Amino acid sequence: MAKVERFEDLEPIKSDFGLKDQIRRAAMSLSDSVAEGFEYNNNPDFIRFLVYAKGSSGELRNKLIILMECGKLSHEDFDNLYVKSIEFSSKTKSFISYLKTFENQKKLNAKK
Numbered sequence: 782m783a784k785v786e787r788f789e790d791l792e793p794i795k796s797d798f799g800l801k802d803q804i805r806r807a808a809m810s811l812s813d814s815v816a817e818g819f820e821y822n823n824n825p826d827f828i829r830f831l832v833y834a835k836g837s838s839g840e841l842r843n844k845l846i847i848l849m850e851c852g853k854l855s856h857e858d859f860d861n862l863y864v865k866s867i868e869f870s871s872k873t874k875s876f877i878s879y880l881k882t883f884e885n886q887k888k889l890n891a892k893k
Contacts, residue, residue, distance in 0.1 A: 804844045810837035838870040
């Protein structure tokens with residue numbers, strides 16, 4: 782068996798039972814988590830919800846892989862959605878890092 786380093790390396794389940802609904806929920810969870818975290822009006826909570834949104838991006842990619850391998854999604858649509866999901870995940874990771882740095886700097890300034 783080949784070494785599995787990412788969830789994309791796992792052999793996906795060959796069923797699409799409820800997959801359409803699951804994809805909708807995963808996609809909606811991305812924006813829902815960002816919106817909810819922002820509304821808490823503090824960076825630690827916002828960071829936590831951004832992490833949830835990033836996790837939902839991985840969930841969405843997993844479902845896209847399954848759909849493509851089951852022949853339910855064209856390679857062109859898969860590529861487009863997959864790239865957008867990776868881009869969202871990357872930008873979210875950068876934003877999380879920025880907010881964490883900002884919060885750490887704020888703590889250091891408070892100690893002075």
